[in-house]
Ligand SMILES: Nc1nc2c(ncn2[C@@H]2O[C@H](COP(=O)(O)OP(=O)(O)OP(=O)(O)O)[C@@H](O)[C@H]2O)c(=O)[nH]1
């Protein structure tokens with residue numbers, strides 16, 4: 457047989473991203489691939505030019521590895537400001553997604569509403585439907601119940617799907633599995649809230665590594681270290697992600713922000729100034745709605761917090 461001269465190209469989907477290597481699922485096999493240099497240049501304002509969920513074209517090397525030569529246009533992406541010293545860059549967590557689940561724990565670690573609002577903004581800007589999972593519901597006590605119920609009321613009231621789950625008692629797992637059916641969903645949240653445990657609980661055989669929260673700090677140990685997409689036996693895919701210390705909103709004009717707070721939308725055209733930032737301007741319909749309680753104070757404070765971080769361009773941890 458003559459040796460093949462033109463290298464074989466395959467279309468596939470990135471199912472795992474670990475630094476400079478990507479696993480690409482194509483034609484039923486998984487090809488470990490690197491990225492062609494020119495993408496590294498074109499993706500200068502992001503931490504990685506290729507992310508999990510990307511549709512790519514791979515050129516097969518004779519040794520069975522691949523080279524990603526093309527990244528197809530994304531339908532959407534979930535992105536945040538990169539952490540640490542690279543905070544001027546955009547960190548795209550995953551692309552081409554149908555749903556974002558924000559996981560919080562009842563306790564260990566404590567819920568972080570500011571984190572929830574930041575992820576919701578990142579999802580709303582691409583019109584990706586989102587929901588809230590309150591995991592470790594087995595740890596709910598009379599003492600923390602009011603906080604948890606207030607969270608559920610707030611986000612359910614805004615129209616977001618809210619689920620209670622426990623991988624210990626099994627509560628909510630059927631509803632969670634059902635919610636994942638036939639879609640590509642991303643599971644995000646702080647470290648230790650139980651993201652990987654939830655996926656292990658709803659899909660047999662995944663065996664994703666999990667680890668206890670530190671007793672000393674009450675924080676997770678950043679057990680999951682890479683983003684990976686898993687197929688589900690009921691149909692659909694779920695993306696597990698490493699726990700995030702913070703979720704900084706990025707790549708947004710301050711004037712756009714209010715549109716991504718869904719309950720602000722009906723008021724936006726009623727402010728006296730069309731470019732109202734709803735902060736200090738007179739005759740602001742948003743502020744008026746906060747005063748009458750139609751918009752919750754917590755959400756308004758979250759809005760101001762994100763607005764300031766966008767204006768200052770500073771690295772911003774959740775409150
Ligand atoms: N009590 C209780 N513990 C849980 C529950 N779900 C997970 N855990 C525990 O929480 C700890 C952290 O779980 P992980 O699944 O590793 O958390 P993670 O969100 O994936 O953390 P990172 O990978 O670090 O982001 C483990 O000890 C789990 O056993 C739950 O519903 N109830």
Ligand SMILES: [Mg+2]
Nearest residue numbers: 651652679680
């Ligand atoms: Mg994990």
Ligand SMILES: [Zn+2]
Nearest residue numbers: 727732734740
């Ligand atoms: Zn206003």
